[in-house]
Amino acid sequence: SDLRASVKMVQRLTYKRRLSYNTTSNTHRVVKTPGGRLSLQYTKKAGSVPKCGDCGTDLKGIKAARPRQLARMSKRLKSVTRAYGGSRCSSCVRNRIVRAFLIEEQKIVKKVLKGAAKPAKKK
Numbered sequence: 573s574d575l576r577a578s579v580k581m582v583q584r585l586t587y588k589r590r591l592s593y594n595t596t597s598n599t600h601r602v603v604k605t606p607g608g609r610l611s612l613q614y615t616k617k618a619g620s621v622p623k624c625g626d627c628g629t630d631l632k633g634i635k636a637a638r639p640r641q642l643a644r645m646s647k648r649l650k651s652v653t654r655a656y657g658g659s660r661c662s663s664c665v666r667n668r669i670v671r672a673f674l675i676e677e678q679k680i681v682k683k684v685l686k687g688a689a690k691p692a693k694k695k
Contacts, residue, residue, distance in 0.1 A: 625659055
């Protein structure tokens with residue numbers, strides 16, 4: 573009889589919704605109510621941080637949220653005040669700027685070399 577007294581009955585819990593499978597959309601927590609009963613509390617899916625389109629790293633300064641919350645959030649929470657703000661990370665933007673500058677410089681060098689080659693042919 574001592575063994576039976578020490579073993580407590582565990583309260584069984586059932587899902588509140590119709591979906592009866594343990595899927596990502598059906599995640600829950602067991603919560604004790606003020607009345608002392610155990611109850612299921614459905615949890616929301618965690619939002620993900622936007623990734624850089626070039627390198628795939630998490631973008632800094634942008635909140636992680638689900639699409640519906642993103643629609644309700646203000647613009648300052650979803651982007652950074654920089655060129656390619658909420659789309660590319662700072663290092664990728666820097667690389668793009670440097671690449672564009674070097675390409676322009678290369679064009680100028682080609683033009684100068686072409687101009688230098690013409691007078692040499694005339695002589």
